Amino acid sequence: MTDVEAGKLQVGASANSSPAVDVKGLTKRYGDLTAVDGIDFSVGQGEVFAFLGPNGAGKSTTIKMLCTLAHPTSGRAMVAGFDVGSDAKSVRRHIGLVFQEQTLDDQLTAEENLRFHAVLYGVPHGQVESRIARVMELVALSDRRKDLVSTYSGGMARRLEIARGMLHTPKILFLDEPTVGLDPQTRALIWEDIQRLRIEEGVTIFLTTHYMDEAEYAERIAIIDYGRIIALDTPDVLKASVGTDTVAIETSDDEAALVALQRAGYTVERTEGGLTAFVADEEAAVGPIVAAAGVPVRTVRAHRPTLDDVFLHYTGREIREQHGEAIPMMARARGARRS
Amino acid sequence: MTTLSTTGSTAPTPAGPAATPAVDPGTVISDEIRVVGMVWERELIRYVRTRTRIVSGLIQPVLFLFVLGYGMSGLVGTTGGFNFRQFVYPGVVAMSVVMTAMFSALSIVWDREFGFLREMLVAPVSRVSLVLGKTAGGATVAAVQGTIMLVLAPLVGIHLTPVLVVQMICLELLMAVAMTTFGVFVASRIQKMESFQVVMQMLLMPMLFLSGALFPLNGLPGWLTVITRLNPLTYAIAPFRQVVFAAQDMSPAARARFPTNVTLFGYTLPIGMELAIVVVFALVFFVLAFRGLSKTE
Numbered sequence: 001m002t003d004v005e006a007g008k009l010q011v012g013a014s015a016n017s018s019p020a021v022d023v024k025g026l027t028k029r030y031g032d033l034t035a036v037d038g039i040d041f042s043v044g045q046g047e048v049f050a051f052l053g054p055n056g057a058g059k060s061t062t063i064k065m066l067c068t069l070a071h072p073t074s075g076r077a078m079v080a081g082f083d084v085g086s087d088a089k090s091v092r093r094h095i096g097l098v099f100q101e102q103t104l105d106d107q108l109t110a111e112e113n114l115r116f117h118a119v120l121y122g123v124p125h126g127q128v129e130s131r132i133a134r135v136m137e138l139v140a141l142s143d144r145r146k147d148l149v150s151t152y153s154g155g156m157a158r159r160l161e162i163a164r165g166m167l168h169t170p171k172i173l174f175l176d177e178p179t180v181g182l183d184p185q186t187r188a189l190i191w192e193d194i195q196r197l198r199i200e201e202g203v204t205i206f207l208t209t210h211y212m213d214e215a216e217y218a219e220r221i222a223i224i225d226y227g228r229i230i231a232l233d234t235p236d237v238l239k240a241s242v243g244t245d246t247v248a249i250e251t252s253d254d255e256a257a258l259v260a261l262q263r264a265g266y267t268v269e270r271t272e273g274g275l276t277a278f279v280a281d282e283e284a285a286v287g288p289i290v291a292a293a294g295v296p297v298r299t300v301r302a303h304r305p306t307l308d309d310v311f312l313h314y315t316g317r318e319i320r321e322q323h324g325e326a327i328p329m330m331a332r333a334r335g336a337r338r339s
Numbered sequence: 340m341t342t343l344s345t346t347g348s349t350a351p352t353p354a355g356p357a358a359t360p361a362v363d364p365g366t367v368i369s370d371e372i373r374v375v376g377m378v379w380e381r382e383l384i385r386y387v388r389t390r391t392r393i394v395s396g397l398i399q400p401v402l403f404l405f406v407l408g409y410g411m412s413g414l415v416g417t418t419g420g421f422n423f424r425q426f427v428y429p430g431v432v433a434m435s436v437v438m439t440a441m442f443s444a445l446s447i448v449w450d451r452e453f454g455f456l457r458e459m460l461v462a463p464v465s466r467v468s469l470v471l472g473k474t475a476g477g478a479t480v481a482a483v484q485g486t487i488m489l490v491l492a493p494l495v496g497i498h499l500t501p502v503l504v505v506q507m508i509c510l511e512l513l514m515a516v517a518m519t520t521f522g523v524f525v526a527s528r529i530q531k532m533e534s535f536q537v538v539m540q541m542l543l544m545p546m547l548f549l550s551g552a553l554f555p556l557n558g559l560p561g562w563l564t565v566i567t568r569l570n571p572l573t574y575a576i577a578p579f580r581q582v583v584f585a586a587q588d589m590s591p592a593a594r595a596r597f598p599t600n601v602t603l604f605g606y607t608l609p610i611g612m613e614l615a616i617v618v619v620f621a622l623v624f625f626v627l628a629f630r631g632l633s634k635t636e
């Protein structure tokens with residue numbers, strides 16, 4: 001099993017272009033509390049990179065340091081080719097930012113909020129209107145341009161903020177928990193927006209989330225806990241690092257099925273109430289396994305390791321969906337097993 | 340088809356051409372002026388959009404003008420055909436200017452609560468531009484509010500001439516600038532919404548009452564006199580009343596009854612000196628406001 005220690009990983013994407021974000025030994029202390037504890041990572045240009053971790057892990061603090069809103073206690077960070085410590089203003093001009101908390105003026109219309117932002121970020125006068133039209137189109141809010149933000153739903157406001165973050169054509173867009181507190185449909189819409197931005201505007205995206213299922217959309221994930229990066233790789237590699245896909249079946253004659261499957265070349269084990277086959281791709285394996293079993297199959301359960309399994313593997317805890325808190329495995333074991 | 344964005348495919352060299360717009364000083368200055376204009380414009384948009392604020396900004400001074408005006412007229416009586424309503428009118432106009440300016444500046448507390456302050460503070464612009472825009476915006480809406488109050492002049496027997504109207508608007512602007520910078524400074528120190536009401540009650544009302552806006556400052560006990568002389572509003576309201584009274588047909592007895600100039604150590608300040616003091620206060624508050632906002636985030 002490969003060790004996916006963060007420090008050993010350098011940006012793999014494109015060797016000839018300088019990384020969009022390059023961080024070495026970045027640390028932030030608040031008094032006795034070490035919010036971010038010497039992290040190292042790089043984000044390639046055009047990459048969608050996610051920071052995944054429970055509440056209090058240090059995600060927002062990291063984003064704040066990268067966006068020059070908090071001074072690192074030690075360490076170094078280059079963003080868009082500029083040093084966050086010595087060239088904060090250049091960093092700010094080249095990044096887009098969507099905070100965890102809303103930062104719109106709801107007494108202004110969407111368009112007025114965007115115009116305000118365009119001026120703050122020095123978008124040339126002649127380009128302001130076309131750029132506003134463009135970003136509103138990117139988040140599919142063109143028809144609500146002239147509406148007051150106070151009439152927007154939470155999801156629409158969030159998407160307007162994403163549009164605003166893109167207005168001055170930043171090189172990197174930082175999104176701190178872009179989907180937190182939104183319903184599943186809206187979350188899906190936001191992910192569509194993010195993919196569209198990436199493809200159509202070629203922007204690098206750095207986001208944080210505590211939703212395991214969402215991190216899957218990212219090209220690479222850094223799992224962060226107590227201020228340290230505990231694993232960093234593509235979702236597939238991370239999942240592979242904690243185990244392979246499995247297909248569990250119950251048949252009318254497990255003994256015969258075991259022999260038949262082993263003869264067909266599968267790695268199969270006898271497990272509680274049935275058989276478990278270890279496969280490369282559970283989806284593709286289900287059909288052939290049922291066919292190869294040779295006896296009637298009563299039930300089939302296919303499982304692929306999830307990021308939950310990954311988090312559990314590296315921390316011994318799991319992230320509770322609703323609140324994004326990490327809860328110890330013991331507490332989980334005591335509760336009834338659900339889904 | 341839209342053209343490909345330049346940032347997309349090409350790998351930019353750090354600190355290369357991408358950084359040039361920020362380097363040219365001409366661009367920087369015109370960008371900062373645009374920012375001042377935008378912050379100013381936002382203030383106006385918000386003012387026009389909140390009609391309740393315009394109306395409530397009128398009701399309180401109108402109440403003071405008529406309720407206090409009639410109530411006190413009975414007590415103070417008429418001197419040479421001049422009554423308390425006429426005396427208090429400039430003070431009430433000033434009061435509406437001051438309250439509008441202060442309210443506009445303190446909206447920063449709202450901006451903090453609803454996050455918009457952050458949008459402004461993280462932008463790669465100078466905070467001087469933000470305070471300038473805020474000040475210009477607050478001063479404009481306050482002067483507009485004060486000018487609306489001019490329609491009440493005939494009702495209380497104050498004669499307006501074109502020159503007087505121009506003088507009043509100029510003084511309203513100066514007063515509003517000083518109060519907005521003061522308000523921005525105070526707002527930069529307020530972290531919680533709840534503190535807002537307290538500040539309005541504990542700071543604004545005493546400042547108004549001890550400024551000579553609503554009653555003459557002569558005949559106060561010594562310690563109160565000291566406070567009135569430390570109050571920047573005192574020096575803004577006196578000239579305002581002077582220009583109004585100068586345009587009225589008043590008997591010498593009435594002028595003696597309702598003095599307007601501020602005296603300091605027995606020395607009567609000329610109007611120019613009073614205005615200079617207001618300008619100094621405005622500059623000091625501007626610097627404090629800038630420093631207050633620089634400390635945030």
Ligand SMILES: Nc1ncnc2c1ncn2[C@@H]1O[C@H](COP(=O)(O)OP(=O)(O)O)[C@@H](O)[C@H]1O
Pocket residue numbers: 030033034035053054055056057058059060061062
């Ligand atoms: N300004 C601050 N002062 C003191 N402690 C802070 C401050 N900001 C964050 N922290 C602490 O640092 C830790 C990391 O916080 P944060 O980065 O916000 O986590 P996340 O965004 O992953 O939920 C938390 O324990 C939090 O309480």
Ligand SMILES: [Mg+2]
Pocket residue numbers: 059060061100176177
């Ligand atoms: Mg956070």
